[in-house]
Structures are given as C-alpha cells and as structure tokens.
Amino acid sequence: MTVAGYDLGHRGTVEAEHWLASLLSAAEGSPVACTHLVHGPDPRVVVTISGGAPPVAPSSTEAAAAAVADHAAGLAGRAVLFPGVRSLTGILPVATLLSESAIDEVVVLGGPPCEPDSRIDTRDFVRPQYRDGRLVLMATPAPGGLIAPFEVPNPTPCCANH
Amino acid sequence: MGHTHDHDHSLPAGGEAEQPVLDLSIPDSELSPAEVSRRGFLRSAGLLGAGTAAAATGAFAAPGVAMAHDHGPLGRSWAGRSRINTLLWLAGDHHIHTQHSSDAQYRVIDQVRHANAYGLDWMVITDHGSVAHAKIGVDKVNPDIVAARREIDDTLVFQGLEWNIPAAEHGTVFVHPGRNEVAVLKEFENTFDGTVKGAGDPTPANEALAISGINFLADAVTKRRVQDALFLANHPARKGIDSPHEIRGWRDANPRIAVGFEGAPGHQASGIAAPLGPGSGRGGYDNSPSAASFPQYPLESYRTWGGFDWMTATVGGLWDSLLAEGKPWWITANSDSHKVYLDNSKAGGGDFDTNGRYDDPVYAGSFASGNSDFWPGFYSRTHVGSADFTYASVMNGLRAGRVWVDHGGLIGGLDVRVRSAGSWVTLGDTLVVRRGAPVQLAVAIDLADGPNWAQFVPKLARVDVIRGAVTGPVKDRDVFAAPGTKVAKSFEVNQSTGRVTLTYDLGRADGPFYLRLRGTDGNRTAPGFLGAAVDPAGPAMDVLGSADPWTDLWFYTNPIWVVPNR
Structure with missing residues (x-):
C-alpha cells in the first residue's frame, strides 16, 4: 500500500478536510485519507492518503514521514475517507455502522458500552481513529437515548471569542 | 440603594494573606525575629517553598473565635451575605x-x-x-x-x-x-x-x-x-x-x-x-x-x-x-x-x-x-x-483561597474548619499541628432556605470529603494526576431545612495532607474519571445537547492543608 503524506501547514482539521475535498474530487478509486495532528511549536495538520491517485506531489517533511508510517501501520490517524463512509448518514444501529464500513469498533465515553442494536446519530460526520491496526470510533451518549460520535461536525470554532 | 453593610474591620481568624512572613518579595532582613522564625518554620514544613505565598497562616492565629453566624441585613438577595468566623x-x-x-x-x-x-x-x-x-x-x-x-x-x-x-x-x-x-x-x-x-x-x-x-x-x-x-x-x-x-x-x-x-x-x-x-x-x-x-x-x-x-x-x-x-x-x-x-x-x-x-x-x-x-x-x-x-x-480573600463555589444556589452558606488542639483554620489555609496530634474536620452547612432563580429550593443530597497526601513539588511539570487523592468520606444529607453539621476525624497527623469538599443534589452521578475506587459517585460527563443545568447542581470548596511539624 502506497501512502502519500501532505504537510502543507493546514492549521486545523477543517482546513485540511477542505483541501482534501478539493483534491479528491479529481482523484480516482476509493482512497483512505487521514488527518494527523502535529503538536509542538508549529502546530498543524498533516494529511495522508492511500489507495487513490492524488494529483499533487507529496511532502517530504519529517512530520509527513511520521504520519505516513502511522497510516501505513494503522497506528494513528483520524480517518476522513475510509471504505463505507458515504453510507454512514442519519441514525443507524451500531451493527449496521460496523457492517457497512471499515470501522472495527465503537467505544462509548461517558456512558455504558454500546450494543449492536444501540442507535448512533452519525450527524453525517464520522471520523474514526486508527489504533493498533483497528479503526475505532469514539462515541458518547446523545439526546434521546442515542449515542453519537464524540467529535461534533461544527464545534465552537477554535478562534471563537467565547 | 438602601442596603446597609455590616462594616466589621476585625481581621478574620486566619489573618490576611499578605502577612509579610508569607510574602517572599520581602527579604528576611526586613522581618522581625519572630517573623523570620515563623517563615523558617513554614519553609521547613515544605509550605513556603518556591513561590508559595498564600497558603499557611492559620495555626498561628488566635484560636477559638466564636462563630458569629448571622445573615445580617439581607435587603435584596437570596444569596445573602453571611458573616462566618467574622468573615463576610x-x-x-x-x-x-x-x-x-x-x-x-x-x-x-x-x-x-x-x-x-x-x-x-x-x-x-x-x-x-x-x-x-x-x-x-x-x-x-x-x-x-x-x-x-x-x-x-x-x-x-x-x-x-x-x-x-x-x-x-x-x-x-x-x-x-x-x-x-x-x-x-x-x-x-x-x-x-x-x-x-x-x-x-x-x-x-x-x-x-x-x-x-x-x-x-x-x-x-x-x-x-x-x-x-x-x-x-x-x-x-x-x-x-x-x-x-x-x-x-x-x-x-x-x-x-x-x-x-x-x-x-x-x-x-x-x-x-x-x-x-x-x-x-x-x-x-x-x-x-x-x-x-x-x-x-x-x-x-x-x-x-x-x-x-x-x-x-x-x-x-x-x-x-x-x-x-x-x-x-x-x-x-x-x-x-x-x-x-x-x-x-x-x-x-x-x-x-x-x-x-x-x-x-x-x-x-x-x-x-x-x-x-x-x-x-x-x-x-x-x-x-x-x-x-x-x-x-x-481581592485578598480570593488570593487567600477563602473561596467556595456553587451552581443554582445549592446551599445557602458554608463554614468549614479543620481543627486540632484548640486551633483551627478555614478554606485556603494551612493548619500546622504537632506530629501525631488528632485532627478533625467540622463543617456547618446552611441548607438553601429559599428558592433559587429557577424558583425552586435546591436540596443537598450528599457531601464528599476529598483527601490527598501532600507529596511536594513535581519533577515532571506536565503531571496531571495525584494518585493518592480520593473521596475519603461521604455524608448523606437527610434534612431539607436548617443547618447541617458534620464532623469527621482525620486521624493523627503523621504527614502533610489536604482536603476539600464537594456536594451534590444527587441527581446525576457516575464513577469518576479515575474509577470508582477513587470517586464512586462523582459528577457524570455532561451530554452534548442534553444537559439541564438546574437538575445537576454541585458545590465545591477550595482546600485546607494540614502539616505536622517536627
């Protein structure tokens, strides 16, 4: 599997995903794409892509190389594109989410573990993480007895003055 | 505004925080011999180290100030302004x-x-x-x-x-x-x-x-x-x-x-x-x-x-x-x-x-x-x-940590004392005691005696005493766990009006420790983030999009330290 890394100075995941969307409208196949947080004095987001044919030359930075290695080994990376992601919309049983997509496991924080028939409100925004070779979706209790992905689609913006 | 203040200029039992002995910007040479001695004592107790200023006064204060607890001229607010330990x-x-x-x-x-x-x-x-x-x-x-x-x-x-x-x-x-x-x-x-x-x-x-x-x-x-x-x-x-x-x-x-x-x-x-x-x-x-x-x-x-x-x-x-x-x-x-x-x-x-x-x-x-x-x-x-x-x-009170906080008017007033051998201190302070001396926590809680701003009278269900050892400055400045700290004691509150008094024996002081209090309406609890052995019934993680603030009320106090001397 060839993985390409892009260290283009995106400040956050929103900006990185925006770039990714514009790029992959021209890509072929069904790529897996992840974002990787680069902590430290120059915080930014690296994007990795495998299984596609991105028409842009990858980066050769240290951060890009580390992200590529994590992606290739399934050790880390927040998956934006992955097999089945397009079918994860609306409210679904967890069993359906697991069978329709590459997600291996749903972990609930702040509530009891979910069951196959637990219903998850995807909010049309599902961003599982690679951990130890598995694709894991962190979730949390949601209104109406549902669960929902921990990460919300439109969090209070990082630059909000609140 | 027709509201009178009870202007009592007497100092609280714990003293004001900026006692010169605690202010490390004042060199020893400008202190009296007694103050130098007191500062040295605090330093040896580990309480006046790099940067410590506000904690540590009380054991030297006059003990046994009678509790003067009255609600004063309230005038306008349900919150009230109660004088406890001579403090407003x-x-x-x-x-x-x-x-x-x-x-x-x-x-x-x-x-x-x-x-x-x-x-x-x-x-x-x-x-x-x-x-x-x-x-x-x-x-x-x-x-x-x-x-x-x-x-x-x-x-x-x-x-x-x-x-x-x-x-x-x-x-x-x-x-x-x-x-x-x-x-x-x-x-x-x-x-x-x-x-x-x-x-x-x-x-x-x-x-x-x-x-x-x-x-x-x-x-x-x-x-x-x-x-x-x-x-x-x-x-x-x-x-x-x-x-x-x-x-x-x-x-x-x-x-x-x-x-x-x-x-x-x-x-x-x-x-x-x-x-x-x-x-x-x-x-x-x-x-x-x-x-x-x-x-x-x-x-x-x-x-x-x-x-x-x-x-x-x-x-x-x-x-x-x-x-x-x-x-x-x-x-x-x-x-x-x-x-x-x-x-x-x-x-x-x-x-x-x-x-x-x-x-x-x-x-x-x-x-x-x-x-x-x-x-x-x-x-x-x-x-x-x-x-x-x-x-x-x-500003002095904030700096001294004589502070407790609440949501939704969960309680009306709070008097927390840690005492030993006739001396006591309140929130933010440090009780220095003879090693091996018995130490006791005494808490008086005035339950909410009127409605809050959602027009109901909150009901306190439980009070927790959280206790941890003082282990000194950390080597790793990014540490964010205190493995020795846990809920040491919980009190169910079974009355709905008046004053609740709680006492709890903290044992004999053989090492420095601190404690703090937390109380809840008991509506929504879960094992704490670090597990039930540390906190069996703490606050639950709030649910995004479904968190009614009025049905999940807590109060927290700031800590009190206890330090045995040599």
Whole structure:
C-alpha cells in the first residue's frame, strides 16, 4: 500500500478536510485519507492518503514521514475517507455502522458500552481513529437515548471569542 | 440603594494573606525575629517553598473565635451575605462581557443591575483582549464602570479584561480600582495579549510572554501603579491548550498574581436541549483535540462533568496534582455572560472595530433560545470570605483561597474548619499541628432556605470529603494526576431545612495532607474519571445537547492543608 503524506501547514482539521475535498474530487478509486495532528511549536495538520491517485506531489517533511508510517501501520490517524463512509448518514444501529464500513469498533465515553442494536446519530460526520491496526470510533451518549460520535461536525470554532 | 453593610474591620481568624512572613518579595532582613522564625518554620514544613505565598497562616492565629453566624441585613438577595468566623462571604463573578466584546452585547449597567438583583456583591467586567479593545474599548468601558459603581453602590464593580494568554486559553486579569486602572490594563493588553501580539501558538517564546505578563502585573503592584492585581485562568480544559506545565508556570511565576482557574466555566445554559435551548456542550465545551492542544489530555477532558471543568471535577486529577504539591491554586465559578439565554434583546449595530464597541442593545421581539449564558449571579457564584466589603478585601480573600463555589444556589452558606488542639483554620489555609496530634474536620452547612432563580429550593443530597497526601513539588511539570487523592468520606444529607453539621476525624497527623469538599443534589452521578475506587459517585460527563443545568447542581470548596511539624 502506497501512502502519500501532505504537510502543507493546514492549521486545523477543517482546513485540511477542505483541501482534501478539493483534491479528491479529481482523484480516482476509493482512497483512505487521514488527518494527523502535529503538536509542538508549529502546530498543524498533516494529511495522508492511500489507495487513490492524488494529483499533487507529496511532502517530504519529517512530520509527513511520521504520519505516513502511522497510516501505513494503522497506528494513528483520524480517518476522513475510509471504505463505507458515504453510507454512514442519519441514525443507524451500531451493527449496521460496523457492517457497512471499515470501522472495527465503537467505544462509548461517558456512558455504558454500546450494543449492536444501540442507535448512533452519525450527524453525517464520522471520523474514526486508527489504533493498533483497528479503526475505532469514539462515541458518547446523545439526546434521546442515542449515542453519537464524540467529535461534533461544527464545534465552537477554535478562534471563537467565547 | 438602601442596603446597609455590616462594616466589621476585625481581621478574620486566619489573618490576611499578605502577612509579610508569607510574602517572599520581602527579604528576611526586613522581618522581625519572630517573623523570620515563623517563615523558617513554614519553609521547613515544605509550605513556603518556591513561590508559595498564600497558603499557611492559620495555626498561628488566635484560636477559638466564636462563630458569629448571622445573615445580617439581607435587603435584596437570596444569596445573602453571611458573616462566618467574622468573615463576610461575598458572592461574585470574575468573568463578564459587555458591548465592548465583539461577541457580546450588553451595556455595563445592564450586567451590573442584573448581577446586583441576582445577589452578587462583587463582579469583574472582562471584555476580550483584541486590537479594537486595546486601542479603544479598554478606555471606553471605564466611564461606564465608574458610573455603575455610583449607581449601584452595593455591588463592587472591578475593571478587568479577558486576556488571550499567549500560547494558551483565556484568563481574567483585573486590578483594584484607582487612578491607573485603565493605564495598567491598557499597557498590559498592548504588550502581552496573545491576539494583539499574534502570540497564540504554543511556542516557548509565547509561553514566556505569558509569564512576562504576570510579572508585569506584579511589578505594577510593587510600584504602586495599582493597589492590587489578580489573574485567573478561564475555561482551562475547553480546548486542551492549557498544558499542566503552563499552569504550573503561571502559578510559580507569581502566586500573588496568578491564583487559580475556573473550576466551572460559564455558558451553563449551552447544554439545554434544542430547540428550546442551544443544544450544545454545557459550558461551551464541545471541542476535540487540535494540533495546538496538549496531546496527553484524554477526550473526556473536552467535556464538562456536572457542569465543572474536567481538571477540577476529576478527583485525583489535574487540580489535585497541583494541590498535592502543597501550593495554592484556587477554583472559581462564573457566568462568562455574553448573551443571555431567552433574553429578548440583541446586539446593537455599529462598527465594532471603529468604535471599540457595539451600539446599545435593542429589543429583538423574540426570545434567544440559542444563547448559552445566564446573567451574572443567576446560576454560578464564587463566594469569597472577605474581611470587609471592599475591593481590597475581596481581592485578598480570593488570593487567600477563602473561596467556595456553587451552581443554582445549592446551599445557602458554608463554614468549614479543620481543627486540632484548640486551633483551627478555614478554606485556603494551612493548619500546622504537632506530629501525631488528632485532627478533625467540622463543617456547618446552611441548607438553601429559599428558592433559587429557577424558583425552586435546591436540596443537598450528599457531601464528599476529598483527601490527598501532600507529596511536594513535581519533577515532571506536565503531571496531571495525584494518585493518592480520593473521596475519603461521604455524608448523606437527610434534612431539607436548617443547618447541617458534620464532623469527621482525620486521624493523627503523621504527614502533610489536604482536603476539600464537594456536594451534590444527587441527581446525576457516575464513577469518576479515575474509577470508582477513587470517586464512586462523582459528577457524570455532561451530554452534548442534553444537559439541564438546574437538575445537576454541585458545590465545591477550595482546600485546607494540614502539616505536622517536627
């Protein structure tokens, strides 16, 4: 599997995903794409892509190389594109989410573990993480007895003055 | 305003925090021999080390002051102003915005009138640091504050600002009123604000700029430009960008200035379910890790727990890891009021960047169900044990940690004492005892004796005593766990009116430790973040879009330390 890394100075995941969307409208196949947080004095987001044919030359930075290695080994990376992601919309049983997509496991924080028939409100925004070779979706209790992905689609913006 | 104050100038039993013996900026050579001896004793007890100033006074204070507990001339508020241990417990809020913030809307007098009506004795106006504020707003807000002080004479109104801490979150910075209050704040903002200076990234240089800002405030006090100044970090876990080493760095830079953080953030209406509420995260906590955040913080830290910040709500967590060092770091609870839930006004127009503020708010003709805030005093209160009803006393009380906080008026009053052999201390203080001496906790809680601002009388169900060993300064400045701290004792409260008294034997003092209290309405509990063995029934993680703040009420106190001597 060839993985390409892009260290283009995106400040956050929103900006990185925006770039990714514009790029992959021209890509072929069904790529897996992840974002990787680069902590430290120059915080930014690296994007990795495998299984596609991105028409842009990858980066050769240290951060890009580390992200590529994590992606290739399934050790880390927040998956934006992955097999089945397009079918994860609306409210679904967890069993359906697991069978329709590459997600291996749903972990609930702040509530009891979910069951196959637990219903998850995807909010049309599902961003599982690679951990130890598995694709894991962190979730949390949601209104109406549902669960929902921990990460919300439109969090209070990082630059909000609140 | 027809409200009289009980002006009692006697000092509290614990003494004021700035006793010279504790002020390390005063050299030993300027102290009396007795003071030098006392300082040496504290130092050897591990309590007066690098940067420790506020904790540690009480064992030397006169013991046995009779409890003079009366509710005084209440006049206006359900909160009341009770004198306990000769202290006035003054309710306040250090985090309030006005039309001088680009995301807020009210006049100063709007906020002050509401705060006063809802029972606040003191408040801090904290508009956001910004280019427009640094240039215009910080000046323009002052006459409005001065006018409000005249119009509302029984609520103290401080001028402050909400500092964009370089490399980190926001924080309250405020000063004692005076001739230079604007000049000092303006110079501070223009020199040290992370937004004004473009210093948001977590670089070593930006972290150093934050420390320089704290030092600037200390210098402004030392040089008598202002009588006093304080800094408290706001919503510390919201975005995961206040790393443990930064918090320790602020504290240790100057513990007279940097005294604590919000134990509970504002925006407490934010989790009320849609469509009648914002349907978001309680406290505005709905984020996930970013590249700028401290990578070791878990996802759970990005949500509130029973309305409180994870750093405070986690028994054995970040706050406890600070307290276990034996150094003072206090919590508060505030409104962060920008736009009030279900208010029917909206921001006035006008060019904020040009004018430094919006025009006055106007009638909206509709109810703002998407607004996430409460008026100051409506829901969140920071109760400060003050020697007097003065600006200086409130600042001293905050600095000394004589502070407890509550949501929704959960309790009416609180007297906490740790005692041994006839001596006792209260919140924020340190009891120094003979090694092996028996130590006891004595708590008197005045249950809520009237309705809160949701028009019901809150019912206290349980009080927890949280205890941890003092293990001294940490080697790893990014530690955020105190493995020895846990809930040591829980009291079920089985009465609904009057005063509850609790006593708890803390055993014989054979090593330094601290304790703090927490109470709940018992409506919503879960094993703590570090497990049931540490905290069997703590606050539960708040559910995004389904967090009714009125049915999940807690109070928290600041700690008391106990140190055995040789």
